[in-house]
Amino acid sequence: MPTIRLPGLIDPHVHLRDPGATHKEDFTTGTKAAIAGGFTLVLDMPNNPGDPTVSAGALARKRDAADGKLFCDVGLYYGATPNNSSSYEDVVNNVFGLKLYLDHTTGDLKIDHLETIRDIMLAWPKHKPLCVHAEDRTLAMVLGLLPYTGRSVHICHVSQKVEIELIRDAKERGLPVTCEVTPHHLYLTEDDLPRLGGHGVMKPPLFRRRDVDALWANLDVIDMIATDHAPHTLEEKMGDPVPFGVPGLETSLPLMLAAVHEGRLSLDRLVELMHSAPARTFRTPVQPDTFIDIDPKAKWVISSRVLHTKSAWTPFEGMEVRGAVRSVTLRGQAVMRDGEIVSKPPTGEIAAPLA
Numbered sequence: 432m433p434t435i436r437l438p439g440l441i442d443p444h445v446h447l448r449d450p451g452a453t454h455k456e457d458f459t460t461g462t463k464a465a466i467a468g469g470f471t472l473v474l475d476m477p478n479n480p481g482d483p484t485v486s487a488g489a490l491a492r493k494r495d496a497a498d499g500k501l502f503c504d505v506g507l508y509y510g511a512t513p514n515n516s517s518s519y520e521d522v523v524n525n526v527f528g529l530k531l532y533l534d535h536t537t538g539d540l541k542i543d544h545l546e547t548i549r550d551i552m553l554a555w556p557k558h559k560p561l562c563v564h565a566e567d568r569t570l571a572m573v574l575g576l577l578p579y580t581g582r583s584v585h586i587c588h589v590s591q592k593v594e595i596e597l598i599r600d601a602k603e604r605g606l607p608v609t610c611e612v613t614p615h616h617l618y619l620t621e622d623d624l625p626r627l628g629g630h631g632v633m634k635p636p637l638f639r640r641r642d643v644d645a646l647w648a649n650l651d652v653i654d655m656i657a658t659d660h661a662p663h664t665l666e667e668k669m670g671d672p673v674p675f676g677v678p679g680l681e682t683s684l685p686l687m688l689a690a691v692h693e694g695r696l697s698l699d700r701l702v703e704l705m706h707s708a709p710a711r712t713f714r715t716p717v718q719p720d721t722f723i724d725i726d727p728k729a730k731w732v733i734s735s736r737v738l739h740t741k742s743a744w745t746p747f748e749g750m751e752v753r754g755a756v757r758s759v760t761l762r763g764q765a766v767m768r769d770g771e772i773v774s775k776p777p778t779g780e781i782a783a784p785l786a
């Protein structure tokens with residue numbers, strides 16, 4: 432079968448749950464899932480349940496937890512709280528950005544007060560990315576603060592028609608904003624909820640068909656694809672209350688390749704969305720001699736049985752997709768061959784951002 436060589440994919444938004452909630456995922460299973468999905472570098476969010484990455488000590492604990500477990504490279508984010516800005520100086524050179532939560536999701540890092548939000552936007556160094564979970568009205572607030580604070584922001588998981596329209600307008604006005612969209616917000620709608628049950632519960636939630644259509648129609652405004660890989664156990668997703676989030680590392684490339692197959696985007700644009708733009712925006716280090724070989728035409732049906740993530744379920748169960756990762760090479764060494772993880776011991780590293 433003819434394969435195509437692409438650069439190792441970069442996912443700017445994952446939750447590997449380690450340390451703090453390793454019954455959901457850990458650095459071993461999460462980075463195996465990343466490799467299986469064609470990602471050679473993922474950036475890990477700070478809202479670890481039980482041990483959020485909001486102090487230099489917590490950041491050190493996360494680095495320690497990753498030691499010897501990484502099959503792909505992992506970069507770390509720092510989390511904003513109302514009163515941890517004095518620690519920015521100690522951590523800024525070791526993380527890829529600050530994450531600011533303005534809406535409810537996993538963990539309790541949500542910040543409400545306008546003055547606190549403004550002060551965080553001013554305090555975090557302007558040359559470093561500031562990733563914002565800002566849905567609906569809070570997105571308008573963040574965009575409104577850009578001229579005042581004179582800084583850039585990266586908007587996580589855009590999911591509504593009005594949001595992508597406001598971001599388009601902000602970009603046309605020259606405001607420094609980038610954004611990401613997840614494959615689940617490109618492929619699922621609220622109409623899928625009865626079928627998906629707890630597997631369709633996520634933040635932001637699934638919206639209407641018109642929102643999904645607007646994301647596709649504004650693909651030129653979307654800077655990058657992020658999986659927002661957010662694993663939970665099957666028991667948790669069948670429970671009450673249902674925790675927010677779905678795994679995505681192993682299904683995102685095939686879903687986007689299906690879009691290439693359907694003529695909705697070009698392969699070059701896919702590489703921009705899943706490698707070049709995140710590399711540029713987050714100043715990720717070059718991974719020498721690192722690439723993936725994919726069979727772009729392979730037709731297969733997504734099944735939880737083949738997943739490496741500890742959360743052995745997917746909202747895309749049974750969906751037919753095009754394109755499969757055949758092999759992954761990291762710094763000249765084979766990590767995956769014919770679908771099997773072969774690197775022993777794991778050769779991934781904690782990534783350091785470019786200065």
Ligand SMILES: [Zn+2]
Pocket residue numbers: 444446476659661
């Ligand atoms: Zn997330």
